Amino acid sequence: MEFKSVSDVKNKLEKADYITSKEIATVVFLAEATNKPILVEGPAGVGKTELGKAVARSLNRKMIRLQCYEGLDESKALYEWEYAKQLLYTQMVKEKISDVVTGSGSLSEAVDRIADQEDAFFSERFIQPRPLLQAIVSDDPVVLLIDEVDKSDPEFEAFLLEILSDFQISIPELGTKKAIKIPFVILTSNNYRDMSDALKRRCVHVYIDYPDREIEMRIVSLKTPGIQERLLENIVDAIRDIRKLDLKKKPCISETLDWAQSLMALQIEDLSFEVILATLNVICKYRSDSDKVRDYLEKNHTSGNAAWSISS
Ligand SMILES: Nc1ncnc2c1ncn2[C@@H]1O[C@H](COP(=O)(O)OP(=O)(O)OP(=O)(O)O)[C@@H](O)[C@H]1O
Ligand SMILES: [Mg+2]
Incomplete structure (x- = not known):
């Protein structure tokens, strides 16, 4: 066992630049302790892929990534x-x-x-080994990230079951290959389609939602060194309020980070009404979403108010 406790997971992930909640750290701990894959679900941009990368960094393991897409078949995933x-x-x-x-x-x-x-x-x-076979035959234990598994076809998902439960692969011409070292498997899904019960049963499941205020502030401050505390709070509070609106695509952590970095580049210290309007395109990816945020701001904004204070 490479993680000693849940707090050890939390600390090691943090050292690997991933800030996480106790709940997610617990899932990682249990998955490692029981050799079960993790199925991570949640909206876009909340750190699902990054969790896989961070686990690899924290365990000092190589990460092998299989990016799933419609039409992905065994020859691209397993071997050719x-x-x-x-x-x-x-x-x-x-x-x-x-x-x-x-x-x-x-x-x-x-x-x-x-x-x-x-x-x-x-x-x-x-044989040209592809990611799944590479993970199975690796002499050193690896982290296997099966990213966006919901984009693959149901047949491919069914094919994954053998690997996920027995950590082995059947090659008709060569026989069954058992994992030399059991990989730490992380699957991510955006809920593009529902995963089968058979797949879910083989995994420890975790749903990553938008982070709470404190965690998001820590992520932004980690990834935006030198940001002022007040601007940091204003950005995170603004994003959290904007997420409450009925948008086509709610701003995720990537957008919070992009926004923080843009405001730093513009040398902005206060998040005024005008500044938000001028930089809305960093957080809204649809015209209709920008319009909704603008309307909301115009209705709720008190003139002369420099900082974000709409929620209060
Ligand atoms: N807990 C976290 N700690 C540090 N950085 C984070 C965290 N969560 C997300 N990030 C950062 O947010 C960005 C988006 O994360 P990531 O790409 O993992 O999202 P995702 O959930 O895989 O999105 P998608 O569904 O679009 O693939 C990355 O730049 C990542 O570094
Ligand atoms: Mg991803």
């Missing part, structure tokens, strides 16, 4: 035969065939000798 090399090999066998059969006492011995050579055709030397 290297046809060009296999053909070259057949060519060589052809050229050397007389050397191979020279000295055979009988036809069947000659055939056996050729058959022995052919075995190499489907051998490991002609």
Whole structure:
């Protein structure tokens, strides 16, 4: 066991630049202790992918990432035969065939000798391992991030089950490969489609929501060194209020970070009404969302009020 306790997880993740709640740290601890994959769900930009990266950094492990998409198949996820090399090999066998059969006492011995050579055709030397196989055959334990698994097809999800429960892979020509070291698996999903019960059952499940105020402030201050406390509070409070509006795409942590960095670049110290309007495009990705925020601000803004104070 590499994490000693829940607080050890929290500290190690923090050292790896990931600020997290006790709840998420508990899930990471239990997943590691029980060798179960974690299925992370939640809205866009709340740190699902980053959790995988941070776990790898905190355990000092290499991270192997499988980015899922519609149409992703076993040849891209697991392994591919290297046809060009296999053909070259057949060519060589052809050229050397007389050397191979020279000295055979009988036809069947000659055939056996050729058959022995052919075995190499489907051998490991002609396999190009893709992320899943790489994670299974790695001599050192790795973190396997299966990112955006909801974008893959249900058939692919079904295929993942063997790996997730037994940490093994069947290769028809070579047999079953069991993990040398069990990888720490993290799957992320944006709820593009529901994951099957079979997949959920094999995982420890965690939902990452928008962070609470204190955590978001710590994330912003970590990623925006030198930011003034007052601006930091104003940014986070503003974002939290904007999230309450009925928007097509609510601002996530990435947007809070982008906004903080933009305001720092503009050398802004106070989040005035005008400043917010001028930088709205950093936090709103749809015209209709910008319009809603602008309306909201215009209705709630008290003139002369320099800082964000709409919620109060
Ligand atoms: N808890 C956290 N601590 C530090 N940084 C964080 C945290 N959560 C998110 N971030 C930062 O927020 C940004 C977005 O995170 P990430 O890409 O992991 O989101 P996501 O949930 O995977 O989004 P998507 O669903 O769009 O893929 C990254 O720059 C990441 O560094
Ligand atoms: Mg992601």
